[in-house]
Amino acid sequence: MSADTSSLAAALPDGMVITDPDILAGYRQDRALDPTAGTPLALVRPTSTEDVQTTVRWCHENRVPIITRGAGTSLSGGSTAVDGAIMLSTEKMREIAVDPATRTAVVQPGLFNSEVKAAAAAEGLWYPPDPSSFEICSIGGNVATNAGGLCCVKYGVTTDYVLGLQVVLADGRAVRVGGKQLKDSAGLPLTKLFVGSEGLLGIITEVTLRLLPPQGPASTVVGIFDSVHDASRAVLAVTGEIRPAMLEFMDSVAINAVEDMLRMGLDRDAGALLVAQSDAPGAAGAQEVELIRNAFETNGAGEVFATDDPTEGEAFTAARRAAIPAVEKLGSLLLEDVGVPLPSLPDLIDGVAKIAADNQVMISVIAHAGDGNTHPLIVFDPTDAAEAGRAQTAFGQIMDLAIELGGTITGEHGVGRLKKGWLPDQVGPDVMELTALIKNALDPEGLLNPGVIL
Amino acid sequence: MSADTSSLAAALPDGMVITDPDILAGYRQDRALDPTAGTPLALVRPTSTEDVQTTVRWCHENRVPIITRGAGTSLSGGSTAVDGAIMLSTEKMREIAVDPATRTAVVQPGLFNSEVKAAAAAEGLWYPPDPSSFEICSIGGNVATNAGGLCCVKYGVTTDYVLGLQVVLADGRAVRVGGKQLKDSAGLPLTKLFVGSEGLLGIITEVTLRLLPPQGPASTVVGIFDSVHDASRAVLAVTGEIRPAMLEFMDSVAINAVEDMLRMGLDRDAGALLVAQSDAPGAAGAQEVELIRNAFETNGAGEVFATDDPTEGEAFTAARRAAIPAVEKLGSLLLEDVGVPLPSLPDLIDGVAKIAADNQVMISVIAHAGDGNTHPLIVFDPTDAAEAGRAQTAFGQIMDLAIELGGTITGEHGVGRLKKGWLPDQVGPDVMELTALIKNALDPEGLLNPGVIL
Numbered sequence: 025m026s027a028d029t030s031s032l033a034a035a036l037p038d039g040m041v042i043t044d045p046d047i048l049a050g051y052r053q054d055r056a057l058d059p060t061a062g063t064p065l066a067l068v069r070p071t072s073t074e075d076v077q078t079t080v081r082w083c084h085e086n087r088v089p090i091i092t093r094g095a096g097t098s099l100s101g102g103s104t105a106v107d108g109a110i111m112l113s114t115e116k117m118r119e120i121a122v123d124p125a126t127r128t129a130v131v132q133p134g135l136f137n138s139e140v141k142a143a144a145a146a147e148g149l150w151y152p153p154d155p156s157s158f159e160i161c162s163i164g165g166n167v168a169t170n171a172g173g174l175c176c177v178k179y180g181v182t183t184d185y186v187l188g189l190q191v192v193l194a195d196g197r198a199v200r201v202g203g204k205q206l207k208d209s210a211g212l213p214l215t216k217l218f219v220g221s222e223g224l225l226g227i228i229t230e231v232t233l234r235l236l237p238p239q240g241p242a243s244t245v246v247g248i249f250d251s252v253h254d255a256s257r258a259v260l261a262v263t264g265e266i267r268p269a270m271l272e273f274m275d276s277v278a279i280n281a282v283e284d285m286l287r288m289g290l291d292r293d294a295g296a297l298l299v300a301q302s303d304a305p306g307a308a309g310a311q312e313v314e315l316i317r318n319a320f321e322t323n324g325a326g327e328v329f330a331t332d333d334p335t336e337g338e339a340f341t342a343a344r345r346a347a348i349p350a351v352e353k354l355g356s357l358l359l360e361d362v363g364v365p366l367p368s369l370p371d372l373i374d375g376v377a378k379i380a381a382d383n384q385v386m387i388s389v390i391a392h393a394g395d396g397n398t399h400p401l402i403v404f405d406p407t408d409a410a411e412a413g414r415a416q417t418a419f420g421q422i423m424d425l426a427i428e429l430g431g432t433i434t435g436e437h438g439v440g441r442l443k444k445g446w447l448p449d450q451v452g453p454d455v456m457e458l459t460a461l462i463k464n465a466l467d468p469e470g471l472l473n474p475g476v477i478l
Numbered sequence: 479m480s481a482d483t484s485s486l487a488a489a490l491p492d493g494m495v496i497t498d499p500d501i502l503a504g505y506r507q508d509r510a511l512d513p514t515a516g517t518p519l520a521l522v523r524p525t526s527t528e529d530v531q532t533t534v535r536w537c538h539e540n541r542v543p544i545i546t547r548g549a550g551t552s553l554s555g556g557s558t559a560v561d562g563a564i565m566l567s568t569e570k571m572r573e574i575a576v577d578p579a580t581r582t583a584v585v586q587p588g589l590f591n592s593e594v595k596a597a598a599a600a601e602g603l604w605y606p607p608d609p610s611s612f613e614i615c616s617i618g619g620n621v622a623t624n625a626g627g628l629c630c631v632k633y634g635v636t637t638d639y640v641l642g643l644q645v646v647l648a649d650g651r652a653v654r655v656g657g658k659q660l661k662d663s664a665g666l667p668l669t670k671l672f673v674g675s676e677g678l679l680g681i682i683t684e685v686t687l688r689l690l691p692p693q694g695p696a697s698t699v700v701g702i703f704d705s706v707h708d709a710s711r712a713v714l715a716v717t718g719e720i721r722p723a724m725l726e727f728m729d730s731v732a733i734n735a736v737e738d739m740l741r742m743g744l745d746r747d748a749g750a751l752l753v754a755q756s757d758a759p760g761a762a763g764a765q766e767v768e769l770i771r772n773a774f775e776t777n778g779a780g781e782v783f784a785t786d787d788p789t790e791g792e793a794f795t796a797a798r799r800a801a802i803p804a805v806e807k808l809g810s811l812l813l814e815d816v817g818v819p820l821p822s823l824p825d826l827i828d829g830v831a832k833i834a835a836d837n838q839v840m841i842s843v844i845a846h847a848g849d850g851n852t853h854p855l856i857v858f859d860p861t862d863a864a865e866a867g868r869a870q871t872a873f874g875q876i877m878d879l880a881i882e883l884g885g886t887i888t889g890e891h892g893v894g895r896l897k898k899g900w901l902p903d904q905v906g907p908d909v910m911e912l913t914a915l916i917k918n919a920l921d922p923e924g925l926l927n928p929g930v931i932l
Contacts, residue, residue, distance in 0.1 A: 111750040172661050178639070183518050183670065203885075205817045209890050209893070210893055210897075211901055212913050212931070213671060213673060213674040220670075236719055240762075306761045307761065308694075361663075429542065430659075434664050435662060436663050441663075454653045458920070462919055462920075465918070477665060
């Protein structure tokens with residue numbers, strides 16, 4: 025089936041519907057680069073909720089599926105085209121209004137996370153969630169996946185900051201749920217249902233975010249370890265006592281890849297590196313820094329470096345954020361996002377090493393270690409079909425391992441298309457049926473983001 | 479219709495099904511004392527998820543509605559019996575396992591909030607949410623209503639602490655959603671959907687709670703104001719700058735009622751009283767105390783009292799918690815729970831005073847002022863039908879006012895039976911339809927907590 029999009033183009037402002045094949049080609053895939061991506065019928069770039077409603081109504085009438093895309097940075101294929109679908113990109117929905125009096129921001133979904141942070145900061149406020157991709161990922165995508173980041177270990181994930189939403193439903197109606205009030209128990213918790221729903225239940229066209237007073241200056245502690253085991257014991261020693269503002273992990277492959285890229289003098293012989301931060305004020309912060317330093321030293325850190333200088337600290341945070349692009353220079357990546365309850369972190373890291381050896385592929389592990397959320401990066405040569413196959417096998421085995429350890433196949437990226445085969449193993453058939461019941465209730469024709477999760 | 483419960487009694491352990499009318503009478507109503515409460519067919523007091531499943535399967539087969547009750551402290555009629563229903567009380571489901579390694583607690587729903595706090599504290603940990611009724615309300619009820627409390631202004635509400643649930647669905651199946659992992663984006667956010675669903679979607683039989691390291695010692699600042707207006711401006715002056723650990727409000731009626739009950743020397747001539755706390759450590763805490771003191775003084779506080787002594791501070795927190803029982807001594811109460819975005823707080827308080835005058839009823843306002851959540855307490859003589867009628871009118875007008883100010887009819891108590899008439903005015907017909915779609919998908923026969931929300 026291939027509907028004629030001219031009636032849609034006529035119903036929307038000039039130029040909003042694009043059918044140029046060259047442009048469409050750039051919107052087929054997201055950063056997961058799913059080779060099974062289809063080709064959309066058209067690209068629509070709305071600027072308002074009304075435009076989205078017009079588009080969804082047209083799709084509803086013509087039984088055309090609709091894929092919502094923010095900035096296209098999904099690592100699990102959450103915004104991958106299917107043949108004959110409308111690709112709805114929110115990239116031109118970029119308004120924001122920060123309200124210092126209620127300490128909230130009302131944001132359109134296409135704004136980058138970094139732009140939300142900047143707009144909040146301009147009013148002396150802070151939007152905490154900070155995916156590593158914060159400079160290139162959209163706030164709408166963050167909400168759709170319940171994105172996390174580095175600060176989550178102390179400050180929580182996206183859902184903790186979403187007070188209200190405007191959502192266009194599968195039949196084109198727009199609803200508002202929640203609002204600027206900080207507490208709201210009126211009716212079913214629909215706001216929370218949409219956060220993390222990966223585009224399956226509706227299209228988010230406006231987000232009301234809770235903001236915080238600005239974060240205090242953070243002190244940074246870096247520990248260099250001979251072994252990943254020592255480092256993961258050090259993580260538990262920290263989180264058993266305090267909530268650090270950040271606690272990140274890189275293994276030797278990541279350290280060397282980052283050093284290749286940034287030349288900042290990281291120890292190439294290290295087995296693992298931890299970067300922790302405390303933003304507790306004054307003497308409490310100094311106490312936390314001491315506690316972290318001790319936890320690192322008594323768990324085998326060969327070298328510990330602490331600084332109160334935000335610029336020095338930011339260099340190490342930037343190094344951690346650079347790990348994915350740096351390792352990506354070694355080959356194509358299959359990027360994992362598995363999480364486990366914290367005490368299982370060493371078992372997960374050991375298990376991943378075994379999976380790498382068994383499959384003869386390189387796997388570099390980086391992690392938001394403080395909350396047990398890891399990103400094993402499987403490196404492979406896409407021109408080597410055998411190696412690519414072994415990488416795929418490892419990808420699945422890592423999810424199997426996380427499930428076995430009582431964890432999750434995705435801590436912050438979402439299930440998308442790449443992980444849906446493993447979701448039933450994690451949650452079981454009854455939860456899958458519950459998921460389908462809710463999906464069918466809200467989108468009986470299955471037009472919203474087909475192929476994702478279910 | 480009146481099913482014979484003997485087959486249910488036979489399927490459950492001896493004595494678990496109770497049909498003694500004298501005992502049933504005590505389970506008809508909750509603290510909302512809804513006069514339209516029905517009489518249940520039987521009371522079931524399960525001890526395990528399996529008992530709950532057996533009960534729900536029997537109800538499903540016999541088309542018998544089922545009302546879930548925690549400790550029966552609902553103020554909105556969320557656990558009120560209907561004729562011919564099974565009343566399922568979770569009061570005997572009282573197990574808890576605190577796991578310091580993952581900093582979580584796995585809890586059965588019947589435990590009191592205070593018992594969860596105590597079990598966490600025994601392991602050096604902290605469960606923050608603190609409804610005023612924390613010594614007599616159940617954790618299952620807290621989850622079902624997404625309960626709040628005094629610490630929410632800084633530490634959030636119940637949903638922020640729920641990592642996982644076990645839920646018995648309307649057909650008797652038990653599902654697990656979420657778990658001990660701190661971040662989880664796998665599939666639809668079903669855990670969040672059940673928190674605050676007021677028993678409409680399933681029966682919560684186990685909760686996995688996130689715990690925090692213990693709260694630091696708090697300093698307390700009390701401000702005495704001539705007028706509620708000055709006090710509400712002082713609230714905004716505080717929240718515009720910092721997140722206090724507590725910021726509570728009492729008007730003159732509440733002050734005098736508490737003084738009558740506790741004889742602690744509160745100023746009977748005061749127009750309003752604010753109790754704020756800071757738990758920021760060391761110098762940062764001292765700074766916050768100074769900021770609060772200044773905010774109070776520059777906004778008309780006649781007297782400001784600050785203390786670092788936890789016992790002195792707790793006396794004022796206890797006074798605030800005592801406000802509801804104290805005002806209750808003046809007559810029967812209709813207890814409101816409306817919330818507004820913070821800058822509208824003065825308008826809400828003014829409007830409530832006008833509603834009291836218009837309807838010639840006494841309304842005392844207490845509030846979790848720091849998050850805009852207020853509890854206007856409408857005092858009336860239940861033997862005076864005219865006054866009781868005027869109280870009901872005022873009850874509705876306060877909700878109308880909150881909606882007009884962009885707020886919510888319930889910040890933390892839930893809609894229950896008492897507030898469902900106003901829910902459509904707040905959320906609109908499309909959200910009501912969405913609510914019904916989800917309810918029907920999960921409970922097509924409408925057996926779970928009928929009469930609540932919808």
